[in-house]
Each structure stands twice: as C-alpha cells, then as structure tokens.
Amino acid sequence: MTTSTAPIAARTATTATSKRALALPALLFLLIFIFPFVAGPHYVILMFSAMGYAIALLGLNLLFGYTGLLSLGHAMFLAIGAYTAGYMTSTRITNFELILLVAVAIGATVAVPIGLLCIRYVKIYFAMLTLAFSMLLYSFLFKFYHLTGGDEGIRIKVPSLTAWDLSGLDTLSVLTGPLYYYVFALLVLLTALMRCLTSSSLGLQLRAIRENQQKAEYLGVNVKRYRLVAFVIAAVYGVLGGVIIAIPVGLADPSIAYWVQSGNLIFMLLLGGYTNFLGPLLGAVVFIFFQDQLMSFTEYWRLTFGVILVMIVVFFPNGLMGAIDRRGWWST
Amino acid sequence: MVVNVTLLQAQNVRKLYGGFCALDDVTLSINDGEHVSIIGPNGAGKTTLVNVLTGLVRPTAGNVTFKGHNVVNLGAVRLARLGMARSFQLVNIFPQLSVGETIAVAAISHLRHGERFFSSTARNRPVWEIVERVAAIFGFSGKLDQPAKILSQGDKKLLDVASAFALSPEIILLDEPTSGVSTADKSTIMRVLVQAARQMGIKAIIQIEHDMDIVFGYSNRIIAVHNGRILADGSPASIRARADVMATIVGRQRDHA
Amino acid sequence: MLASANILVGGVFHAAVLFLVAAGLQIVFGVQKIVNLACGSFYALGAYFGISALAWAAALKVPAIAFIPILIGSGLLLAIVLGPSVERLLRLIYDRDEHFQILLTFALVLIFEDAIRLIWGAVPLQTINVYFAFGELRIASDLAIPNYNLIVIAAAALISVAFGWMLKRTRFGRIVRATAENKQMSEALCVDVSKVYMAVFTLGVALGTVGGALVVPAGAASIDMGVELIVDAFAVVIIGGLGSMPGALIGALIVGFVRSAAIWLYPEFELLAIYVIVITVLIVRPQGLLARTA
Numbered sequence: 001m002t003t004s005t006a007p008i009a010a011r012t013a014t015t016a017t018s019k020r021a022l023a024l025p026a027l028l029f030l031l032i033f034i035f036p037f038v039a040g041p042h043y044v045i046l047m048f049s050a051m052g053y054a055i056a057l058l059g060l061n062l063l064f065g066y067t068g069l070l071s072l073g074h075a076m077f078l079a080i081g082a083y084t085a086g087y088m089t090s091t092r093i094t095n096f097e098l099i100l101l102v103a104v105a106i107g108a109t110v111a112v113p114i115g116l117l118c119i120r121y122v123k124i125y126f127a128m129l130t131l132a133f134s135m136l137l138y139s140f141l142f143k144f145y146h147l148t149g150g151d152e153g154i155r156i157k158v159p160s161l162t163a164w165d166l167s168g169l170d171t172l173s174v175l176t177g178p179l180y181y182y183v184f185a186l187l188v189l190l191t192a193l194m195r196c197l198t199s200s201s202l203g204l205q206l207r208a209i210r211e212n213q214q215k216a217e218y219l220g221v222n223v224k225r226y227r228l229v230a231f232v233i234a235a236v237y238g239v240l241g242g243v244i245i246a247i248p249v250g251l252a253d254p255s256i257a258y259w260v261q262s263g264n265l266i267f268m269l270l271l272g273g274y275t276n277f278l279g280p281l282l283g284a285v286v287f288i289f290f291q292d293q294l295m296s297f298t299e300y301w302r303l304t305f306g307v308i309l310v311m312i313v314v315f316f317p318n319g320l321m322g323a324i325d326r327r328g329w330w331s332t
Numbered sequence: 333m334v335v336n337v338t339l340l341q342a343q344n345v346r347k348l349y350g351g352f353c354a355l356d357d358v359t360l361s362i363n364d365g366e367h368v369s370i371i372g373p374n375g376a377g378k379t380t381l382v383n384v385l386t387g388l389v390r391p392t393a394g395n396v397t398f399k400g401h402n403v404v405n406l407g408a409v410r411l412a413r414l415g416m417a418r419s420f421q422l423v424n425i426f427p428q429l430s431v432g433e434t435i436a437v438a439a440i441s442h443l444r445h446g447e448r449f450f451s452s453t454a455r456n457r458p459v460w461e462i463v464e465r466v467a468a469i470f471g472f473s474g475k476l477d478q479p480a481k482i483l484s485q486g487d488k489k490l491l492d493v494a495s496a497f498a499l500s501p502e503i504i505l506l507d508e509p510t511s512g513v514s515t516a517d518k519s520t521i522m523r524v525l526v527q528a529a530r531q532m533g534i535k536a537i538i539q540i541e542h543d544m545d546i547v548f549g550y551s552n553r554i555i556a557v558h559n560g561r562i563l564a565d566g567s568p569a570s571i572r573a574r575a576d577v578m579a580t581i582v583g584r585q586r587d588h589a
Numbered sequence: 590m591l592a593s594a595n596i597l598v599g600g601v602f603h604a605a606v607l608f609l610v611a612a613g614l615q616i617v618f619g620v621q622k623i624v625n626l627a628c629g630s631f632y633a634l635g636a637y638f639g640i641s642a643l644a645w646a647a648a649l650k651v652p653a654i655a656f657i658p659i660l661i662g663s664g665l666l667l668a669i670v671l672g673p674s675v676e677r678l679l680r681l682i683y684d685r686d687e688h689f690q691i692l693l694t695f696a697l698v699l700i701f702e703d704a705i706r707l708i709w710g711a712v713p714l715q716t717i718n719v720y721f722a723f724g725e726l727r728i729a730s731d732l733a734i735p736n737y738n739l740i741v742i743a744a745a746a747l748i749s750v751a752f753g754w755m756l757k758r759t760r761f762g763r764i765v766r767a768t769a770e771n772k773q774m775s776e777a778l779c780v781d782v783s784k785v786y787m788a789v790f791t792l793g794v795a796l797g798t799v800g801g802a803l804v805v806p807a808g809a810a811s812i813d814m815g816v817e818l819i820v821d822a823f824a825v826v827i828i829g830g831l832g833s834m835p836g837a838l839i840g841a842l843i844v845g846f847v848r849s850a851a852i853w854l855y856p857e858f859e860l861l862a863i864y865v866i867v868i869t870v871l872i873v874r875p876q877g878l879l880a881r882t883a
Contacts, residue, residue, distance in 0.1 A: 070688050072695070117868065123687045124624045128823045129871075132864060135820055139860045201440045201456070202449045204429075208437045211426035218386075219495060220412030220441030259816055263695060270692065300707060306699030313692045314681050 021329035025191070028281055032184060036176050043289075044176040045248050050288040051187045052244030057269055057280030058194045059237025065274040065332040066198060067230045068210030069119070072127045073134030075261035077235045079141065080107050081242020082252035086154030096159035096182065099243055107239030108232055115231035119224060122213075134257050141254035153253030156246055175248055183244055190237065191281065197233070198277060198332070206230055207332070260302070267305055270312050273319030277330040282320055337364040339503050339536055340385060340416075345394035347380055347560075354380040355391070356560040362503065367526075368538045369547040371581050372557035378540045379421055381557060382505050385538075386418045387411055398503070412441055415502035419492045419509060421540070425480040432476035434491055435463045438498035462498060469528045470494040486513040490521065497528050504529070505538045510546065518543060522550050548572070556581050594732050596849045602738045604845025605745035606804045610818060611825040611837040612752060613796030618831055620769040620789045623679060626694035628797045628822060629815035630701035631671070635664045635801030636810035637709045640716045642802075653722040657740060660806075664799030671798075672791030679790070680783070698819075702812060711812060719806035741803050748799070753834070765789055820860075821848070824867045 032051065036044045056078060063069045084103040088094065118129045141148045148154070158171050164178045197203060208216040209223050217223055246252050255261070264287070272283020294301050312319060325331070340362040347355040354377050362368060370378050383389040385396055387403035396403045398416055406414070417438075426434050436453065439462035440446050453459065467473050470490055475483070480491060493509050509525065510518040529537055541547050547554060547568075554571045556564040564570075564577045571577055610632055617625050642663035643656060651659070675697065682689045723736035756762035768775040768785045776782050801814075824844050829836025844863060851859035 064688075068688075070691060072691075117871065121871075124691060125827075127691050128624075128819075128827075132820055132823060132867070135816070136860060136864055143857050196450055196452075199452045199454065200449050201445050201447070201451075201453050204433060204437060204440065204453050205446060207429060207433075208426050211428055212424065214408075215420075215424050215426065215492075215495075216437065217408035218412060218418060219438045220409055220499060221437060221446065222409045260699075263699060266692065266695070300703045302699045303703035303707070306696045306703070309696035309699070310678070310693060313689050313696065317685075317689065 018329075021327075024325065024330065025278055025281070028278070028285070029184075029188060032187070032285075036180055041172055041176050044180065045172075046288050046292055047285070048175055048180055048183060048248055049245050050285045051183050052241045052246075053265070053268060053284035053288060054241075054281045055187060055190050055244065056238045056241025057265060057272070057284050058190060059234035059241070060265055061269055061274055061277075061280045061332070062194065062198070062206070062230050062237070063234040064269065065276075065279070066203060066210065067206045067227060069122070069227065069230070070127050070266075071118075071130040071234070072259065072262050072266070073130030073132070074234070074238055074265050075259070076130075076134035076137045076257050077107055077111070077238030078242035078245060078261060078265075079134075079137060079252070079254075079257035080110060081239040081244075082156070082246035082249075082256050083141070083148070083154060084239070085159070085243045085246050086156045086252035089157040089159055090154065094157060094160045096161050096179070099159055100240060103239045103243050104236050107235045111232045111235030112228070115228045115235070119227035119231055131259060131262065134262055135259060138254050138257040138259075141257060148254070151254055153251050156250050156252055158247065179247070186240070186244075190240065194237075195277065202226065202229065264305075267309050269319075270309060270317075271319055273321030273325075275318045275332050276321035276325055277332060278325070279319055279321045282324075286320065337535075338362070339364060340396070340398050340538075342381075342385060342396045343394050345381075345384055345391045345396060347377075347384060347389065348392045353560050355384065358394070358560075358562055360555065360562065360565060362536050362538060364535045366536045366538075366553050367529075367551045368536070368553045368555060369541045369551035370538065370555050370557060371541060371544075371547055372563070373581060376557045377560040378557050379507060380560075382418065382507055382538070382540060386416065386505055412499055412501070415499075416505070417496040417499040417501035417503075418505040419489075419496045419507060421507035421511070423485065423488045423512075424492050425483075425488050427481035428479055430477050430479055431467065431472050431483070431491060432460075432463050434480055434495050435466050435472075435498045436460070438495045439463055439466075442498065442500050466494055466498045466528070469531065470497075470524055486517065489513065493525070497525075497532060497534070500532050501534060503536045503538070504534055507540045508542065509539060510541070510543060518546060519549075522546055526550065594728065594734075596846070596853050598734050598738055599852070600842070600846035600849035601742055602807065602845070603848055604841040605742045606800045607818075607821055607825055607845055608838055608841035609745055609748060609796045609800035609803075610822050611829070611841055612749065612834060613793035613800075614822055614826060615831070615834055615837050616765075616796075617790055617793035620765060621679075621683070621786055623683075623690050624694070624831075625790075625793065626691060626819060627675070627697040627701060628793070629817070629819035630698050631668070631794050631797035632801035632818045633705060633810065633812070633815035634671070634701060635667060635798030636805040636814060637705055637714065637801075638667050638798070639663050639802030639805050640714050640810055641709075643716050643719060643806075653719070656719050656722065656806075657744065657803075660802040661744070661799050664802040665795055667798045668791055668795035672794040673787050675794070676787050676790040680786070698815065702815065705812060709810075713809045713811035715809045716806045737806060741807075744803065745800075748796075749838075752796075761788075821863070824863050827867050828870050 032047060035047050056074070060071065060074050063071055081103045084106055085099050088099045088102060114133055118126055121129060142151055158174050158179070160166055161178060161182060166174050166178060169177070205216065205221045205226055208219070208221055209226060213223055242256070246256070268283040268287040269280060271287055272281065273279035291301065294304055298304065316322065321330070338361045342358055342360050345355055345358040346353070358381065370381065372378050380389065384391050385403070387396070387406060387408060390404050398411065399414060401414065403411060436459050439459045442462065443458055445456060445459060463476070464473070467476055472491070472494065480488065483491060489509065489512050493506060496504055510521050513521060525537070539551065551568065554564070554566065554568055555562060556571065556577045558580055563580065564574050610628060614625060614628050617623055639660045642659055646656065646659050679690070679693060682693055720735055720737050723740060725733040725735050726739060727733050756766060764775070764780055764785060768780060768782055772782055821844055825837055825840035828843055829838070829840030843866065847862045847866060848859060851862045
C-alpha cells in the first residue's frame with residue numbers, strides 16, 4: 001500500500017480542479033455574469049437563451065460525449081419544457097421554481113419509457129429512434145389543436161420568482177435583470193452538478209460503456225441501467241433548458257420539437273466540442289451569437305450551418321474546446 | 333484441505349452454427365483449486381467452449397451453471413457480480429480510458445461502488461488501493477496515466493487480464509493470456525498470474541493455451557478439445573500418457589511454432 | 590368497398606415508391622455500411638427536379654406518354670450529377686466512427702433543404718396535370734383508379750426486378766456483392782473498390798431521386814417531404830431489417846398500407862400507427878422480420 005497522498009492515476013481527474021484548469025469555466029461564467037452590464041438588451045436576451053441551451057447541451061453531452069449515444073431527437077425535451085411553461089403560466093401557477101419542478105417531473109416520466117426502448121440500441125438505430133420520437137411529438141403537438149394549440153402554440157408569460165417581487169417590472173427588465181441572474185445561478189449549479197456526476201463512478205462507467213460495451217459488461221457494469229440513467233439525466237437537463245429558452249420567446253410551438261432544432265443542438269455541441277466537458281457551454285454561447293449575426297446576413301442559415309458542420313466533422317471533430325483545451329483538462 | 337466444491341458445471345452442451353457442430357456433448361465441471369488448461373488445435377472449439385461457459389454464447393442444447401445459476405439467464409453483469417471474470421483472445425480494452433481507469437472500473441464493480449453518483453472517483457481511496465495493488469502485480473505501476481490505446485499489444489492483452497483480476501472473482505477464464513507476448517515474458521506473466529490469483533483469493537483458473545511448456549508447467553488439470561469434443565480430461569501426467577492426445581494436439585502445436 | 594379499394598391501391602402505390610427509396614438505403618448500407626440520412630433529401634430533390642423537368646417538357650409540347658420516362662430520366666440525371674460528389678465527400682469519413690457518418694449526412698440534410706429553398710422556394714409545388722393524364726381504370730361504377738398509380742407501381746416493380754437481376758446475374762452485381770461481403774478480399778482481387786462504392790452510392794441516390802420524381806404527380810413537393818420520408822424509410826428498414834432486400838419489400842408494404850389506411854380512416858393517427866408497428870417490431874423482434882445475420 002502506498003503512502004502517497006493522491007493516487008497517481010487520479011492525477012488526471014484532479015488536475016482539472018487545479019487553479020489553471022478552473023480558469024476556463026471561470027472566465028466563461030464571468031463573461032456571462034457581467035454581460036448585462038456591458039451589452040444592450042437584445043444581446044442580453046440572446047445570452048439568456050444561450051444559458052438555456054448550455055443547460056440542455058450539458059445533458060445532451062452526457063449522453064453523447066460520455067456515453068456514446070447520439071440522440072437526434074433531443075429537442076423533444078426542449079419542447080416538453082416549453083409547453084410545461086406555457087400551460088402553467090396560463091394558469092395561476094406562474095412560479096418559476098414550480099414550473100421547473102413540474103417540467104422535470106414530466107420530462108423524467110416521459111424519458112423513462114422512451115429511454116428503456118431506445119437505449120437497447122446503439123448508433124444509427126438509437127439516432128433514428130430518437131429522431132422518430134421527437135417527430136412523433138412534433139406531429140402530435142401540431143395536429144391536436146384543442147390540446148396543444150396546434151401550430152399556433154401556447155403563449156408563455158413571464159414567470160414569477162419566489163425570492164423576488166417582479167411586479168412593476170416590465171418583461172425586458174425582468175429578463176435582463178432578476179430572471180437573468182436567477183438563470184445564471186441555475187446554470188452554475190447545474191454545471192457543478194454535472195461535473196460532480198461525471199467525476200463520479202457514474203462518469204467512469206459511462207465512459208467505459210462508450211469505449212467497449214461488451215468489456216464493460218464483463219467487468220460488471222450494468223450497461224442498460226446506466227445508459228437509462230444518462231438518458232433520463234439528459235432529458236431532465238433538456239427540459240430545464242427548454243423552459244429557459246422558451247421564456248424570452250414567449251411562445252411554445254411545435255417547431256421546438258422539429259428535427260431542425262435537434263440538429264441545432266447537435267451542431268452547437270460539435271461546435272463547442274463534444275470531447276470536452278466545457279464544450280456545451282462554449283458551443284451554446286458561440287452558436288447563439290453567431291446565428292443571430294448570420295440571420296441578419298442571409299436567410300439561408302441552414303446551408304451555412306450545414307457547410308460548417310461538414311468542416312467540423314471532417315477537419316475539426318473536437319470543436320472549439322479541442323483547440324482551446326489542449327492539455328485535455330476537461331476532456332470527456 | 334481444499335474442499336472439492338464445484339464452481340462451474342457444463343452438462344451435455346452442444347453448439348451448432350447452422351450445420352457446423354462447434355461443440356458436441358461436452359460435460360465437465362470446474363472445481364475449487366483447479367488450474368485448468370484447455371488445449372486443442374485451432375478451430376477445435378476452445379473459444380466457443382469458453383464463450384458458452386461465460387454465457388456469451390447460448391448453447392444449442394445442454395446447460396451451464398455457475399454456483400448453481402444458469403449462466404445464460406444471468407448475463408455478463410450478474411456473472412461478474414457472482415464472481416466470474418474472463419479475458420478475451422482478441423485485444424479487448426477501453427481505448428480512451430487510462431490504465432488506472434480501466435482497472436478502476438473493475439474495482440468499482442467489486443466494491444459495489446457503482447451507484448456512488450455524487451462522490452468523486454478520484455478521491456475514492458478503496459478503489460485506488462485496489463488499482464495500485466493490481467497494477468503493481470501486473471507491472472503497470474508506472475503506466476497508470478497512459479491511455480490504453482497507446483500500449484503495446486502485449487500490454488493491452490495484459491491489461492485485459494489485469495482488469496479481470498481486479499474483479500477479485502472466484503473463477504477466471506483466460507483466452508490465451510500469453511499470446512502476443514515474447515517467450516521470455518510468457519513465464520514471467522504466468523508467475524504473475526499465479527501469484528495474483530493466490531493473492532486475490534481466486535479459486536479456479538481456466539486458461540486456453542497453446543504453449544505446451546506453460547500448459548505442463550502450471551496447470552494441474554488439462555482438458556484436450558478436438559473437433560468440438562473433449563478428447564481427454566485429467567492431470568498433466570495422465571495426459572502425457574495419452575499417445576493420441578500427444579499426437580493430435582501436442583504434435584500439431586510443434587508444427588505451428 | 591370504395592374505401593378498402595382505395596386503401597389497397599394507395600397502399601401499394603406508396604409502398605412501391607417507399608420500396609425504391611428503401612432499396613437505395615439498403616444497398617448503400619449493405620456495401621458501404623453507411624446509413625444515408627440524406628436519402629430523404631435526394632427524394633425531395635428528385636421530386637422538385639421532376640416538377641421542373643415536366644414543366645420544361647410541357648412547354649416543349651411533349652406528349653403525355655413521355656412524362657413517365659422524363660420523370661425517371663430526370664431522377665437518373667440528378668443522381669449522376671449529385672451521387673459521385675456526395676460520395677467523395679463521404680469518403681473522407683469512411684473509416685471514422687459511425688457517428689460521424691450520421692453527422693455528415695445530417696449536415697447534408699440541412700444543406701439540401703436550403704438548396705431547395707434557394708432554387709425552388711419554400712412554397713409547396715405541384716406538377717402540371719400528370720396524374721390524370723393517363724386516364725383511369727374503371728373497376729366498378731363508383732370506383733376508378735387513376736392509371737398513373739398503376740403505371741408507377743409497374744415501373745417500381747420493373748426497376749426492382751431489374752435491380753435484383755443486376756445484382757444476381759451481372760458481373761457488376763457479383764462484384765458489388767463480393768465487395769459487400771468482404772471489402773479487403775475484393776481489393777486483393779483487383780476490384781477497384783472506390784469505383785464500386787461510387788457506383789453503388791450513385792445507384793442508391795438514383796433510387797431515391799427516381800422515387801421522388803415518380804411520386805410527385807400524385808401529391809406535391811414540399812420542403813418537409815424529405816424528413817417525412819426518412820421517418821418512413823426508417824420504419825421500413827426497422828421492420829424489414831437493415832441489409833435485407835426482401836425485408837425492405839415487406840416493410841414497404843406494411844408501412845404503405847398502414848399509411849394509406851390511416852389517411853382514409855384516422856388521419857390524426859397516421860404517424861402514430863407507423864410508430865406503434867415500429868415499436869412493436871423493436872420489442873418483439875429487434876433485428877427486423879427478415880434481417881440478414883451479419
């Protein structure tokens with residue numbers, strides 16, 4: 001038995017919490033924190049959305065970067081979050097925390113049966129199954145007008161906060177003020193939580209499953225169970241992100257579940273770098289601002305994204321974080 | 333005194349692949365304290381036998397029980413929990429995981445720490461104690477941080493074996509653990525394996541092996557497989573006395589080498 | 590009676606087109622082990638290009654009898670133009686993880702969708718009146734089937750038979766099958782695998798574009814049709830098994846009939862019905878009804 005303090009092999013994991021490695025996320029969080037003080041309202045709202053996407057992507061990357069399951073239908077959970085916000089704010093229960101809680105409950109409940117079916121399959125089958133489920137949701141949201149408002153959707157009013165009296169504030173002030181920082185706190189919390197999960201035995205076992213499913217099983221790792229856990233966690237993060245993203249839009253409509261949305265999520269993830277824990281965060285921020293600028297230039301943004309995605313896939317598979325985090329402090 | 337407990341039992345196992353009979357009416361039991369070598373020419377059915385014994389392949393007829401449970405129904409995960417581990421003939425690793433992490437996966441399973449979702453693995457002392465111990469036994473002490481994919485072929489093989497050992501199983505099945513390793517290292521590895529087994533309380537070792545020096549030097553029981561059937565099953569001395577086995581299998585081995 | 594006959598014909602018609610596209614998917618998967626998510630895009634492109642081709646033909650006062658060959662021809666032309674270049678792009682990631690192939694073909698879906706928007710606009714388009722140009726088959730006093738449906742079904746059947754014959758009887762077909770079985774062996778036997786891959790991929794694209802071209806007179810071309818098709822084609826492949834041609838046929842028939850029945854009886858449940866079947870198949874027999882064990 002050794003007398004060393006930290007075990008050698010654990011060095012890679014603990015290095016990530018060393019001062020230099022913490023600089024990366026700290027910088028990003030600082031930027032987001034001071035943003036409302038330096039940028040105009042239009043951009044602050046964008047950052048608000050970016051935070052929502054970042055949360056959703058953290059979940060998606062648990063599924064893809066860590067577990068090796070590529071979901072082409074993750075947007076379905078964004079939609080569940082958005083519609084929950086819509087339904088609830090149209091009643092008297094407009095409390096933000098409550099909306100989040102209810103959304104999580106619904107998201108998890110939906111994710112379990114869908115996950116149980118989908119995680120039996122890998123790669124293309126998993127991708128297509130998740131795509132199919134999200135398109136199924138889209139179709140349902142679109143067609144059942146009386147339940148879902150059809151393609152008109154459901155309006156989402158600005159939620160109220162328990163700790164803050166928002167009366168008297170107009171929507172813009174709320175979104176660039178109290179609610180913005182509320183969401184920021186949530187983002188930091190959820191990022192820390194995800195970091196905790198990925199550093200735990202769950203993270204290690206998920207990576208083992210990703211690398212070699214058969215061997216993982218023979219080493220006693222319950223592949224099906226952990227895949228399901230990852231799927232449900234990803235769903236919960238997706239639902240939370242969905243609520244946040246939908247609030248500035250003010251509307252929950254079927255297009256949120258459409259495959260293009262799932263594609264955007266994937267694109268953001270690849271852009272930020274799926275092989276890195278911080279990829280989701282960076283990808284969300286860069287994408288949202290890039291999309292905003294791009295849309296003012298051309299209406300053919302899908303084409304642009306498609307081309308960029310091709311470049312990323314072929315030449316820069318590790319995305320932006322692959323270039324930034326060369327020592328791999330935060331790699332998955 | 334070693335109690336002759338039967339750990340693993342195969343009854344009338346047949347395995348057909350279409351028209352081809354890979355295993356024909358195989359019955360055997362592996363007991364506590366045995367170090368078994370499974371020998372036979374290529375294509376004789378050795379790997380199929382191990383695959384059936386470990387539940388990877390479902391037999392066409394017959395059954396295999398491990399500590400009383402039918403292995404097919406259990407699946408690899410429950411088998412690992414019950415105390416069965418195996419290594420593979422072809423290199424089977426986690427390419428992006430480090431050596432330490434690979435062994436840690438097994439250690440986590442053994443310690444039943446798999447559900448500790450909120451505590452950092454890096455600070456899990458019991459896990460890393462096992463990792464360091466197993467790594468030391470197998471010579472990986474300086475390589476814990478290295479990603480498995482950059483190891484040499486022989487080291488990868490060894491890592492596969494080491495991680496199986498880290499499960500602290502009761503019975504371990506190894507598919508040609510020393511293949512891909514130079515002759516000088518083979519005996520070192522075998523000594524390591526035997527020592528590891530003793531240290532970790534492994535009750536039985538089953539080894540598919542081509543190297544007859546190792547077979548006769550280390551095992552206390554030899555099962556000779558030919559054309560899907562068990563040609564002979566007994567102590568090294570009794571096998572040496574079987575001219576047919578020596579000619580069919582041992583003879584052929586020399587040709588290969 | 591009227592409803593069931595319509596369901597029958599509609600179902601077979603839909604199945605015929607679906608089979609063509611699914612066959613394209615299967616052959617590309619069988620040989621190159623790539624699942625082409627952009628198959629729906631090729632289908633949509635085939636539809637739009639077919640509309641343009643017919644518009645051009647009508648302007649030249651080409652007789653109606655030539656419409657079907659024109660549609661098929663336009664599909665083939667499009668495939669020959671697009672297939673090789675897309676294949677060369679995919680070649681860059683052949684040996685990478687399957688996820689990258691999915692992502693790349695997904696990027697293509699995005700690109701092609703905007704390409705359609707750019708060239709033809711976002712509003713759904715219809716062809717000139719081709720559907721009823723061939724008259725109808727009167728079965729009963731209240732039941733008439735447009736001959737177009739029958740012609741397309743026949744055309745699809747013909748193409749399938751030709752395709753099967755090509756695979757089984759021609760030298761090229763043997764080379765394709767050999768390369769599918771064992772790429773390295775084929776290379777060792779001096780088969781130019783990259784040429785085979787290009788040919789096979791283009792063939793797969795062609796089946797998609799021709800399918801789209803043939804189906805468009807019966808409906809309209811819309812931006813969404815590509816993704817709707819991917820979902821259908823996926824259902825076909827799941828039901829029949831990835832890599833199996835006979836499976837694709839059975840899957841196509843099942844999906845075609847279910848779609849057709851749903852449209853006539855319960856339109857809201859159209860998509861749901863397909864998924865119920867897909868999910869049932871996945872639970873009961875995950876490898877598909879007729880999957881190849883490879």
